[in-house]
Amino acid sequence: MDWKIKENKKIDIPFDLNLPEVLVRLLAGRGIEGSEAVREFLEPDYEKGVHDPFLFSDMGKVVERIAQARDNKERVVIFGDYDADGITSSVILKETLETLGIAVAVYIPDKRSEGYGMNLGAIEKLAEEETKLIITVDCGITGIEEVERARELGIDVIITDHHHVPEELPKALAVINPRTGNSGYPFLELAGVGVAFKVAQAIFEKLLPQKKEQVKWFLDLVAIGTVADCVPLVGENRIFVKYGLLVLSKTKRNGLLQLFSVARLNIDENNVPSTRNIGFHIAPRINAAGRINHANLAYDLLVEGDIAKARVFALELEENNSHRQKITETATNEVKVLAENSFKDKKLIFAVGENFPIGVVGLVAGKIAQQFNKPTAVLQKGETESKGSFRSIPQVNI
Ligand SMILES: [Mn+2]
Numbered sequence: 139m140d141w142k143i144k145e146n147k148k149i150d151i152p153f154d155l156n157l158p159e160v161l162v163r164l165l166a167g168r169g170i171e172g173s174e175a176v177r178e179f180l181e182p183d184y185e186k187g188v189h190d191p192f193l194f195s196d197m198g199k200v201v202e203r204i205a206q207a208r209d210n211k212e213r214v215v216i217f218g219d220y221d222a223d224g225i226t227s228s229v230i231l232k233e234t235l236e237t238l239g240i241a242v243a244v245y246i247p248d249k250r251s252e253g254y255g256m257n258l259g260a261i262e263k264l265a266e267e268e269t270k271l272i273i274t275v276d277c278g279i280t281g282i283e284e285v286e287r288a289r290e291l292g293i294d295v296i297i298t299d300h301h302h303v304p305e306e307l308p309k310a311l312a313v314i315n316p317r318t319g320n321s322g323y324p325f326l327e328l329a330g331v332g333v334a335f336k337v338a339q340a341i342f343e344k345l346l347p348q349k350k351e352q353v354k355w356f357l358d359l360v361a362i363g364t365v366a367d368c369v370p371l372v373g374e375n376r377i378f379v380k381y382g383l384l385v386l387s388k389t390k391r392n393g394l395l396q397l398f399s400v401a402r403l404n405i406d407e408n409n410v411p412s413t414r415n416i417g418f419h420i421a422p423r424i425n426a427a428g429r430i431n432h433a434n435l436a437y438d439l440l441v442e443g444d445i446a447k448a449r450v451f452a453l454e455l456e457e458n459n460s461h462r463q464k465i466t467e468t469a470t471n472e473v474k475v476l477a478e479n480s481f482k483d484k485k486l487i488f489a490v491g492e493n494f495p496i497g498v499v500g501l502v503a504g505k506i507a508q509q510f511n512k513p514t515a516v517l518q519k520g521e522t523e524s525k526g527s528f529r530s531i532p533q534v535n536i
Pocket residue numbers: 223224276300329330331367
């Protein structure tokens with residue numbers, strides 16, 4: 139994001155906040171104007187700023203169906219995603235449902251063999267295991283076919299997602315996505331983990347009122363997923379991250395403590411981490427698992443209660459991350475040479491190679507796009523079809 143000062147524009151200076159005019163002008167340039175908006179941005183307040191989860195028009199149905207799963211002792215599966223946003227979302231809902239006494243499993247697809255989102259094979263496998271309810275996190279909004287198949291197999295699906303909403307929605311039992319036209323929710327920029335947190339909040343409020351305050355202890359995970367997913371840090375996201383960084387500094391989660399230790403991150407009560415710590419150190423490690431092998435390793439790390447086991451997972455994750463760095467660098471150098479030789483006069487860069495590892499093609503495309511300031515595609519060549527990632531460049535507003 140660029141900061142531009144609008145010198146000529148008349149702005150309303152909130153004198154009550156006693157701020158330097160240049161700051162007020164900078165904020166106005168970002169559309170943050172007036173005492174209330176400026177205060178909200180500079181001093182995010184959990185009690186004042188976090189919205190009622192039941193503003194989601196489908197939230198009542200979600201809580202009701204989950205209560206039914208608890209009462210009937212049904213098997214519930216969280217269908218997650220392999221990136222930091224999807225993994226943290228999965229952990230939050232899994233632990234919330236467990237607090238309710240529900241037998242819950244988490245299914246995270248394999249980035250390399252299954253790809254993103256639900257797939258028919260996975261749904262059929264979950265049906266064989268007698269799953270009665272699937273709750274998606276950070277995915278599902280395009281899963282028309284999979285929801286249909288689940289319904290045929292006697293499984294209800296609740297979709298929680300934050301991605302762009304297609305014209306036709308899956309016929310799920312409930313859809314919690316702030317971006318659907320009739321979601322009822324006032325803040326559209328939540329990450330997948332923000333949406334999962336809203337569901338957790340609703341469950342604690344209605345079904346675990348005596349433990350209601352506990353839900354805030356998930357904010358460390360919410361901060362990780364929110365920063366990792368690069369959603370704008372305004373509104374509720376800003377509150378989640380501000381408080382989440384504090385929770386992260388006091389986290390009791392063995393997996394995170396071991397990750398900090400192995401990565402040599404100096405994070406504790408006296409050293410509150412920054413969003414940079416998440417963006418550059420914590421999230422890349424969590425993401426490395428799915429890129430190199432399977433995201434289950436990062437998930438297992440985050441939910442592990444035993445310190446010794448958490449240590450083993452953290453060391454393995456560290457190894458995944460080093461490997462990820464190495465193969466990304468090799469592929470990036472290869473694409474760089476190609477870009478310089480063959481795409482100098484072209485408006486975009488298009489690289490296809492048999493050896494580009496599918497787990498990191500997105501990272502490579504991102505690096506090349508940024509370096510050459512051209513939209514970039516990097517694909518792993520397959521026998522009949524090739525898979526890859528496209529990355530664009532920021533639009534210049536003049
Ligand atoms: Mn996401």
